[in-house]
Amino acid sequence: MKKLKLGMVGGGQGAFIGGVHRYAARLDGRFDLVAGALSSDPERAATSAAELGIERSYSDFNEMAAAESARDDGIDAVAIVTPNHMHAAPAIAFLQAGIHVICDKPLTATAEQAEELAQAAQASDAHFILTHNYTGYPLMRQARQMIADGELGQLRVIQAEYAQDWLTEASDADNKQAAWRTDPKLSGAGAIGDIGTHAFNLLSFVTGLGTQSLMADLHAFVDGRQVDDNAHIMLRMEGGARAMLWASQVAVGNENSLKLRIYGDRGGIEWEQENPNRMTFTRFGQPKQIITRGHDGNAAWTRIPGGHPEGYLEAFATIYSDAADRILGTGGELLPDINAGLDGMWFIRACQQSAQQNSVWIDR
């Protein structure tokens, strides 16, 4: 199988998500990371690249896009792993250079950036892939298929939640992860953007339902915090299902507790990301079943047999393998794309608008 050449923008020393993307790209052996603009600081970029064994280091993503597209052995795809406000510019640059883009979420920090990026994506022959990595979990893909096959019947109720506690207290100034995420200019939003978009994307992906309207009660519990750290959201879905979505970064005792529960008139499913190798499924009136990873219905997206747990990196790697398939024209149909990104941007904006108007319903 042809191995693809990958570049990276962002992800230098001290970054979290850049390292995750590298694990994900490496696990299945479909990509070689050969070029990077890992930092806007040239020296730091070079040092980071050297540490990671990346051959070609750039200090500027525009320069990188130009140079790589000009090389015969230039990168096939680039991973954008910068803070939210720095997604659009490099993504547009690479799309315009004809290089496939694998971009971290949410799409951008502002609606304007999102709009520009969407236009660039539409204008380009290159693919744009958004790493809503939780859609890579095999049981979430199985759940999606089960719902599409009607095993839950007509959907009625959805409970989605994503709770963390790492922003329970005001952040230290030197916590780089917290700093940009709580700066509205860099992130565009708080919990709703950082984790709420994941929950919203996952429920949309699994149910296959569009959103009709939503309303939100957003709050910042920590003194002086300028973005929401807790969000209570209600949604009305196309087809009549009703949903609740809770996103919090101040829920003490929750590490990365993304949960999804979906109920239809014939069945229900329940799944928790922190123990992702199992999902319960109940047909109405029958005993609850525990469906596990590694079997018919989900084995296509796994590597090892049931009982040998896969986790977050494997699910993320499935996004990367799918990306390889899409680039090579051999698959990748389930990948989140620019539309998923625009949905997420609408979700953020609608939550903010609703909250500013004392929780009125905002239509899609």
Next chain:
Amino acid sequence: MKKLKLGMVGGGQGAFIGGVHRYAARLDGRFDLVAGALSSDPERAATSAAELGIERSYSDFNEMAAAESARDDGIDAVAIVTPNHMHAAPAIAFLQAGIHVICDKPLTATAEQAEELAQAAQASDAHFILTHNYTGYPLMRQARQMIADGELGQLRVIQAEYAQDWLTEASDADNKQAAWRTDPKLSGAGAIGDIGTHAFNLLSFVTGLGTQSLMADLHAFVDGRQVDDNAHIMLRMEGGARAMLWASQVAVGNENSLKLRIYGDRGGIEWEQENPNRMTFTRFGQPKQIITRGHDGNAAWTRIPGGHPEGYLEAFATIYSDAADRILGTGGELLPDINAGLDGMWFIRACQQSAQQNSVWIDR
């Protein structure tokens, strides 16, 4: 210890909650059930009484209140276990007769009934006790005390839910439990009254917080159903905490899944009624602890050592034992009373008003 004499109104053949009250009254040996108006049908009342070994059977609660209050060995207290629309009249009759009332929830079917009952309760020297039985769970009482003691710090976020699935489909005409619960004239409300009030009462009890306002999205998913079977509710609590409350009777795979999660700026707790002998508690930054029933902090409300599970009937029995203590003047401070009942009636009405106005916030 003096054993109290108990009467019962409702709870004849085919009733569910009457039997539960009898188990609860019997378990701790504080009451003898000696009189009853178990049915409005005299023959059925007599047959039911005979089956249960109840000495004095009445066919009319007014007659019963008069007769029992006139006897030297008349009942000390009466349990009202009729459908919601039949709570107020007998409760008022017994209160006026000076007999203590132990009444099932919600308080009544209508606001008018509630108001009359509240006046009767205020005017009477007899106690009025509402069986919000989930407050009898020892770990819920420990949670309440922990919060009062500041172990969670300033409360921020509350997630309450009560999910069942037994009304997933349209009910058979001969399902007596379902019939009155889905008839708005008899119940006054659907899921919000039957189970939502329990969740609301429990979160109020445990947090000690009053409600500032709420908003609701109510829905009946089953064709032709005249009351809500799924309710999505947001609350703003006094002191600034925000809550979500989900009540559903169409969530396939949920039997009686009442859950409460509470987060403050110093700690969080999580509890599930279906496995009620454990609760998790996390101090921010420390490992989650599993607090179990039968130890310091909750042993006052238990019967047997840790590891020997107690359940629903024991928690209900604690309400009855507390009632005995209150009647005898030896305790019962934690019992839900007429005010808890009025809170519940406000909750139902506010949910309905909010829903009718497309989910506006309704102030308390």
Next chain:
Amino acid sequence: MKKLKLGMVGGGQGAFIGGVHRYAARLDGRFDLVAGALSSDPERAATSAAELGIERSYSDFNEMAAAESARDDGIDAVAIVTPNHMHAAPAIAFLQAGIHVICDKPLTATAEQAEELAQAAQASDAHFILTHNYTGYPLMRQARQMIADGELGQLRVIQAEYAQDWLTEASDADNKQAAWRTDPKLSGAGAIGDIGTHAFNLLSFVTGLGTQSLMADLHAFVDGRQVDDNAHIMLRMEGGARAMLWASQVAVGNENSLKLRIYGDRGGIEWEQENPNRMTFTRFGQPKQIITRGHDGNAAWTRIPGGHPEGYLEAFATIYSDAADRILGTGGELLPDINAGLDGMWFIRACQQSAQQNSVWIDR
């Protein structure tokens, strides 16, 4: 339904299991406790009886047996809740007086006592019932029926365990529960008698299999303890199944952790007493199912619907209700009897003999 008259021997102030028997006898309303020899100290007996509202107090069980059998309104049955070495004498006295005996386990402290008691039971028309209360759990009864019906196929492997930690340290002299249980003259054995017999009885009850042979490695980890506090046991069952049984009272972090897992060539079940309202069942090659209490297959032995947890007292009460049925000739077929008691005594003795001979196999 006729209410039966119950007496009690033992169970005065400070006793644990006596109170449990009283809850169990009271819950279903089938017995009235009217007589007792609650202590061998007459004053203490009288005080305890008065506290409990028991009409007739005796200071001597022989006197009680004689007096009660002579009365027209004498007790129908007696509960024996004394320490192990004091089971045989009162049980024999009541059996000889024609009064049904409900006796705590293990049968006796010594083989000689067991033999005498067995003869008395055989010679008497009165019933002898041994409170192996864990057989009262509805899911254990359902498991037994499923196995009898062949749903697990030919049984192969059984894993039984009963772990506690309350004897992790040397007991205080004034811990009455610990004192007699760790005195070999009073208990006859340590963990194997106190809890091992429960695990052995439960596995025998559920599988329906007799034991062919066993071997044991017994140990006392606490300095100076004269009885075993940890037991590792292997069994070979009739029909070829193999079992392991672990009983420990020094396993830190275990409260009352009785677990049973049974595997046949077609299916497997797993159950834990501390969360007794659920059991998993797997048909080979299919998803694991969660079977819950309150449904077809177990509802005959429950009081309230699924999702409303029952616990230890309810399971114990089922033994008492079964006892009432057996006495009245209306049921009680599943009750442990004198043979279960003798099996338990063999189990204890065989473990001790095996351990004394460096874990040789001992045949039944």
Next chain:
Amino acid sequence: MKKLKLGMVGGGQGAFIGGVHRYAARLDGRFDLVAGALSSDPERAATSAAELGIERSYSDFNEMAAAESARDDGIDAVAIVTPNHMHAAPAIAFLQAGIHVICDKPLTATAEQAEELAQAAQASDAHFILTHNYTGYPLMRQARQMIADGELGQLRVIQAEYAQDWLTEASDADNKQAAWRTDPKLSGAGAIGDIGTHAFNLLSFVTGLGTQSLMADLHAFVDGRQVDDNAHIMLRMEGGARAMLWASQVAVGNENSLKLRIYGDRGGIEWEQENPNRMTFTRFGQPKQIITRGHDGNAAWTRIPGGHPEGYLEAFATIYSDAADRILGTGGELLPDINAGLDGMWFIRACQQSAQQNSVWIDR
């Protein structure tokens, strides 16, 4: 960081564990797989190598050892992923060629092979590493350190189990995984070798205790099976702790259920491989704590924050990263080595000897 060159013996098409080793070697980016003798069939070897993008394909491991050791850019280490009876010969060849060996477990199929291999390992300057991969789980390493630090006090009781169900029925002739594992000439043992050695290794690793003696009851439940498929084992450890170990491949409903529970006089820990990101820890007399992956005490062996689950491949990858560190002289102290392999061989042989003599104790 210098990237190491890796070769592989075995692991061609249809093999399970070879793929796992490749994921593990790739995840952390410390190795490049550049050479292989993936099959004894030259064509198949070449095809497999081409599919995997491996540059140099050999049809014979002796040839490979000679050629690679002669090259300037020859492999630094080789992974041996053949069936058990084919471990010793290639391992010896590469050790003699001065190439580090990373070998799958158990060490060999026979004691003679083990002896020869041990001699070769001793005589070589190259490292010999045995992939008892479960020791790579961060919480198992934390448990080991906690025990070494005395947090559990003096160890008393160990419960180890490893249950699967995939050999519940007689295997299809074309199930390659099952075929060699149930052929005594190729595997040397059944469940005790395939999974029992993992459980034994893990309990030894975590407790730090040597074994004094063991006894076993081995059985083959499937007609015609020539190796054990269920093993009940008791152990006496140095220092006085007692252990039970259950290994089964016929326990219906178990996928890969490795569990370890360890109790000392001050505390206890419990861990389950199928949900490996949490471990419970109880200090005697205090609430049970849930210790999670990604925090102080285990973060050194993890990649991503708590709540983002790592799994089997990550734990396996930690063994590979440790191997890189040992080869480079920068760490790897926790790696299982030839002595762990010899311990495992003793374990297998002692189980078989004990079982042949009706479960007598066999001393180490």
